[in-house]
Amino acid sequence: MNKQVQMFCHQCQEAAKCIGCTTRGVCGKTSDVSNLQDLLIYLLKGLSMYNLEAKKLGINTNKVDKFITEGLFATITNANFDKEYFVEKIKETFTLRNEAKEQIIKEGGNVNITHDSATYFSDSVEELEEKAKTVGFLSIENEDVRSLRSLIIFGVKGLAAYTDHAFRLGYEDDEIYKFMQEAMVATLNDDLTVDDLVALTMKTGEFGVKVMALLDKANTSTYGHPEITKVNIGVRNNPAILISGHDLKDMEELLKQTEGTGIDVYTHSEMLPAHYYPAFKKYSHFVGNYGNAWWKQDKEFEKFNGPIVMTTNCLIPPKDVYKDRVYTTGAVGFEGLKRIPVKEDGTKDFSMVIEHAKKCAPPVEIEKGEIVGGFAHNTVLSLADKVVEAIKTGAIKRFFVMAGCDGRMKSRDYYTEFAKALPKDTVILTAGCAKYRYNKLDLGDINGIPRVLDAGQCNDSYSLAVIALKLKEVFELNDINELPISYNIAWYEQKAVIVLLALLYLGVKNIHLGPTLPAFLSENVAKVLVENFGIGGITNVEDDLKMFLEA
Known part of the structure; x- marks a missing residue:
């Protein structure tokens, strides 16, 4: 080069x-x-x-x-x-x-x-x-x-x-x-x-486990443990603000400041799991999720009509048609976009966003219905007896961890088709925006357990590790890899890298990563990961499904 x-x-x-x-x-x-x-x-x-x-x-x-x-x-x-x-x-x-x-x-x-x-x-x-x-x-x-x-x-x-x-x-x-x-x-x-x-x-990777445990403690101590929640994906006829990214503190401050203003608040992309936390359920103007994963924002933001608050990464260069409605905070920035002011006490002042929203038309509805989430470790472990019984009776044959990131590439349709092709006695464990590839499919349930269990944001991949370690303990296994769990993970950016390293540190092997392996892995480093951890890529749905189910 x-x-x-x-x-x-x-x-x-x-x-x-x-x-x-x-x-x-x-x-x-x-x-x-x-x-x-x-x-x-x-x-x-x-x-x-x-x-x-x-x-x-x-x-x-x-x-x-x-x-x-x-x-x-x-x-x-x-x-x-x-x-x-x-x-x-x-x-x-x-x-x-x-x-x-x-x-x-x-x-x-x-x-x-x-x-x-x-x-x-x-x-x-x-x-x-x-x-x-x-x-x-x-x-x-x-x-x-x-x-x-x-x-x-x-x-x-x-x-x-x-x-x-x-x-x-x-x-x-x-x-x-x-x-x-x-x-x-x-x-x-x-x-x-x-x-x-x-x-x-x-x-x-070791510190990846520590930081995700710390963040899990921060989130759940502050806002309660996520609960099984049905989230509306339609719209109401009120002016609204759309909040995207991952920062729950920004979510909290926005909800407090919009209370009683007549403004609705919708989540976008990785902010969807905010709906699962008990502390946010008291806000009647917190009404649903709008849109899909980050890469579709150039079309969905235009239709939302109201202002959009970007709290963390996952911004794409905004189109002129809606650029004046995008506000940034924290680590997010783009030339020409307005920033949320920070007050002397460290809280943020969303007043200009609220005033902007009052002048905007309600969002254009782009879909209807509900999606279900809130299956973080506390919730799933509360259902442990039911899950264990389903495994013992053979009602659940295998779990597929399909956490991670979504992205623009056409090849990511693979994950939608993979989810559709999974046998009906399998359950998907997910976290991160990769879920938008299959969280609106009607995949049914197994004895009342939904076949897609959404733990939350990408950092909530920690929940999936906690669940796996608990099942290892329940079934008295010596190795986490003896569990009927396969890993078919989509990645995009650096938070997915730390999640991967955390899983490797916990001893998880045979993780398949796609749609392509990281460009920064040299041939020799990739070889080390393959030989020591069984890291692999993806090929096609039919061959990969056969490989996973025969493992």
Whole structure:
């Protein structure tokens, strides 16, 4: 690959030619933004060196911990396309680095950190852009090292996303912050062997389990355990606001501020599981889910008519016809879009969105009916006797974990056809927006247990692991892989990477990943994953179904 390409980004499933985007991201990200994201990641590694030294000295690092986490989150696919945002983040990185050095000096610590990522500085945007072209993944000569460092960094980006959601609800773990920073710094260490990097990859999976457990605790402690819920997918005749993304704290604040205004609130894509939480059921104006997975927003947002709030990644470049109705917050950004103001107490002010909504027509109905969800671990385990009995009697022969992400590729129709082709004595366990490929199909139930059990957002894949571990315990098995569970997972971005690494850490084997294997896996690294964990791709519905059922 030519290092003189305009950009190089290979972090998502839609990477061009399954190699990498070199002129413009398939996601719509421009080359200058992509390169500045690479530079921000590089400089955050240098900032992490100072921050880890500060931690050793007992200095309060919470401000920097959160900054690094938010910076990582902003570089996730489909999160932030705004060049100015990244220029400002880079400048803030320089400021925080200087502040950290001053504090370390006061405490008598080591500030003799000489790596370029910790010393580079420029106040010229032009110079920053030139520097950015030299620090991306193509600067790593060894293909296997590049592959493993990519896997670690992308896993850490997923960790950062879930850590961000947790600290928004007041739940933090300094060990998670520390590990993310240690892992980032380790990817600069040329002395680490391939074996060292493989071990670090597995440790990233370990922290993936920890962060999803932390976020699960944050969500359920704050909003209650998800309940089995029927969600309306039609519309009412009121002006409305559509909220997308994953951040439940934003969901809560929006519902509180729209109460009594005559404005309805609908969820979109990964925000659908908000309907399952007891705390949100008290809001009579919280009326349903509008639309499908993220990639259809360019058509569905136009028909919604009202304003749209993007709380996390999964934004695609908005069309002019509805661009003036899209508002961003948190890590999300796009040039020309309005941002939700943050008040002094840290809460967000949705008043301008509400006033905007009052001037808009009600949403155009695009479908009718209901979908059922809320099958997180607490709910499923409350039904454990019923599930176990169905397994023992043979009413349920096998579970298929079909969690993960949806995407634009036509080849993802595979997952709809796979769900349709599954025998009627099988049950789908799902989480994430991959469910939109089959959650509106009429697949029936088994003795009252729906054949599609939706645990929630992508981070709720943790629930599926908890369920599997509980079944292992109930059936007194030595190995989680002895359970009648097959894994046919769709992936798209970096949160799916950390979910995958978490499952590998838990010992789950024979996971099939599609519609394509990650572009950042070198031939040798892919071989390690195949030999040690049985990782595989997908082919076609008929052959894959035969393979799974005969396993």
